[in-house]
Each structure stands twice: as structure tokens, then as C-alpha cells.
Amino acid sequence: MKARISTIVTILIFFFTVSVQAQTFEQPVLISSAGQSADVKLVKMLAQRQGLDATTILMAKPADLTGFKTLIIVPGFSSKGLGAAGISQQEEMERVQTLIKSANDLKIPIVMLHIGGNARRKGQSDAFNQIVAENSKAMVVVRQGDEDGFFTGISKAKNIPLTLVDKIAETATPLGNLFK
């Protein structure tokens, strides 16, 4: 009985590993925001420290995708960020929708990094969180942002691999592993 359980567990682990490993992403990487929160700046630094060949364009447009093989989007609404960029929430949403559509058309896979926790959930953030999560091929999320199972739900429904970590700094390793 014990042996059977361990066999099942091994098989499950094997399938899990295979399904995760199937998701490898290529460089160079374009990093952009959805909602203009400052979180994208932290992701930029995490990517640098993982040695990724990454370029960050906060307000990336479809034309910016040229030459990139992966698109990382960091969702999270910030009225101050939008103010600094001089655009409205609706304009930002339209930009994000167009960028995602282009990436999908060009078969450039999208990786979502949600690192802002509670502060970047619900309210005006969730529309950005949802569209990015649903269109991603992998998600890395700081656990506090998934307390209500928002991202886990999308992950299960759409069969998108999700890595949950406790701290922002801990997203670095899973982020790097996506490209190995």
C-alpha cells in the first residue's frame, strides 16, 4: 500500500515536473507594466540580477515587441503611476489589451509577475490582473496577492502553471528558472 502511494506520488511529481519544464521561455525579454504601479521597477531589477537579457518599457506598444521572445507583464494599478505617465486608466487598459493581442498574434509568450500583494489586488487592479493572468503562459505570484485564490482559480481553470512565493525577493529564482 505504502509502495503504491509512493509510486503514485512519484508519477504525480514526474507529471508536474514535466508540465512545468515544458514551459521554457526564451530571451531577450521585454518587461512592461499593466496599470503603471512601481512594482515593474522591482521586477526589472530582479530580472537584471538573474542575468536575463531584458529591456523594460513601462508603456510598451505592439511595435516594441519586435525582436523579443518573451513578454513579462507586471500588473497592478497605481493612480500616481498613471498620473506620472499622463494617461487615464482606460487608455492604459486599451494599451494593455492591444499589447497582449499583438503578443498572442506574434506567438510571443507572456509571463505574469504579480508582486504587489494586497495593495495590487481588487479595486482598480483586478481588471489588469485578470487580463494578464488569463493570457499568460506562466505566473509567479507573491502569496499575499492570492489570499482569496484569485490567481489559483485562473491557474486551474486555464491550466497555467503558477508559482507562489512568500516574498518579492523570492520571485527571483522561479523567474530565472523559467528561462533555463
Place this chain on the structure above:
Amino acid sequence: MIRNHLSTIIIFLVTAAAGVIAAISFGKMHHPEELYPSTFLTKKGMLSDYFDGIKGTNGDTEVYLFDSGVEGGTALLGGGTHANEAASFLASVVILENLKVTQGRVIIIPRMNNSAFTCSDPMEGFPEYFGIPTDNGTRTFRLGSRVTNPLDQWPDPLVFAQYPSNQQLSGFETRNLNRAYPGRPDGNLTEKVAYAIIQLIDKENVNIAFDLHESSPEVPIVNVIVYHEKYEDIAMGAVLGLEMAGLQFSPETSPKNFHGLSHREWGDFTNAVPFLMETSNPSMGRLRGKTDVDLVLRGYCDNYKKAKETGALRIAYREDTGEPIEHRVGRHIMGFKELINSYNYYYPENQIVIENLPDYDLMMENGVGKYLNN
């Protein structure tokens, strides 16, 4: 007739006595409390060493230098830009009294606006002093004003035209050191102090410079690291390091067209990498109740608890614990350490290595007094 004279004499004597008591009390404020630097201090100088235009004025202030003797970078730590922000001054004092530098140099100015320590803000009801219990009794510290003493700089103009940006601010801000940078040698006292600090940064080749502050819990810029856009990576690296240590700091870019502030003008006018940090201090807030030493130190206020619970405002206030002084001082010290770590990561050829400063957890456990030398 005699009765008339008698009452005149009594009124005169009472008034004179009140005047003498007030004069003594006011006079005391002009004598800064003694500080006890760690044994690793290598030199104590004055800000006027860098610009003698402030010599003999209340703007002159002590400058403490820790030189490791090992080649490396130079950091400047400024406390007390706003003398009513207790944790800003106290964090610089704790660092002064514990610091050991093993590579590079650290310069500390605990009272950046010394004149502001000689008065209190009118109409605010702030206590004049606060005491920190230590192993040897109680250390008493001044709680001063946000701005330069009007006795040192008067009158305020109706509208303050910031130099050299010409940005218009309310007249009162003409005495605010953190609107005065880069300052000028022939300006008012606050501008002269700002100018002296810029001279120090230049002459000492300061690489990284800190300006410590506190804010009301209800303002948007609180629990933040404000950084100059040229040095975003250093700020982000520190935010991550602090997060690993369990402390949440929000990174904020210095606005490009808001002039006179340290995080803007030090970055524009000198080679230093500037950072400004803010902790949350309920005794400075508009929603506060009775303003006493307990509120300054324990940082606990029912009004803020209620306000936070309504959810109507974004308030940087911890409902259960409040914002006690050891938490605020501990955050400043950790921010200082992590920003230096992050600076070292990007400038490995010019490192600054510091030791002996208490971690946040120890500060919370033992209180500030444990880390004062007397």
C-alpha cells in the same frame, strides 16, 4: 494711593518672574543636548568648516566623521532636517553612538537644521522635550520645529520664491531647509545652511547621502524611500533587501519639478546619490488627539485606529501596535544599512562597510535606550 502703587508693583513683579522663567526655558533650548559618539569616531568638526558664512549663527552644527582609514566611498547621514521629527534625529544619534566603519567613511550631521531645534512649532502643542530611558537613567532630547527659528530668520515673505528655480511656495517655507537646496552663500540663514551642506558634499566627495524624515500617517509619502531617478536600481535593491528583512518600504521617484528638496537638488547639483526616508509619526498628524510625549514615543492614537478602520483613507498606521519610536528608529537604521548594501552592489570599487548598528528586531526587543551611550 499706596494700594494703587502696591498693585502696580505686584503686577510688575509677577510679569518679571514670568518673563525670567520663560527666558530660562527659552534659553535652554539654545543649548543642544550632549551626544556620545562611538569610540570609532575620528573627527568632530562644524558645518561652518565648509562655509564660514554660518559661523557664529544658530545654523552652525556639529559634523561627525568616521574614517576607517581603508579606501572606499563616503556616506553622509543627515538627521533633524525637520527638528519636530523625533525618529529622524534619534536614528542619527543611535547611529552616531554605535557606528563602526571598516571601509570608506561616514559623516553624520544629527541636527541638519540646528536653528529649528531652538524653538517649537506654534499652535501645535508639541512637548519641548522627550526622554528615552537608558541603563544610566533618562536621556532628554529636544523636540524642535519643522523650520528655522524666526528669531534667526525674520520676517517671512508673503510668497517664497525658491532659489534658483523660482518655484512659488507659501512664505513659511522660506525657513524650511528641505525647500532651500542648493542654497546660496548670500541668502537667508536657511539657504546658507543648505549651501554649506552642498559644500560639504562636494568637498568630502560624498557618494551616497541620506536625509531622514517622518510624516503624518495620512500623507501619501510615508514609509517610503524617495530616490533620484538616476539611482533607481540602488533604491529597488534596498527595497528588496528590506522586504527580506520583513520591512515594507515603497520606492518613490523624486518629482522632477518640485524644487529645493534634498532628494532632488543633491542629485542634480552634486555627485552624491541621495535618498530620503520617511517613517509614520502619529504625533505629527492632523487626526491626532492629545499631543504629548507618550504620543511622540509610543506612537499610539485611537483616532488613527478609528480612521484606519473606516477604510476611507490610506493610512500608514498599525492598528494594534501603533508606530512606536523603536519601530521608527529601527526602520531608519535598516533603511540606511540596506541602501548602503545596495550601493555597494552597484559600486563595488567604492564600497562603504559599516558595523555595530542594531537590526530592527533587536531594536524592537530592547528599545532605543539600549543603544544610547549614556
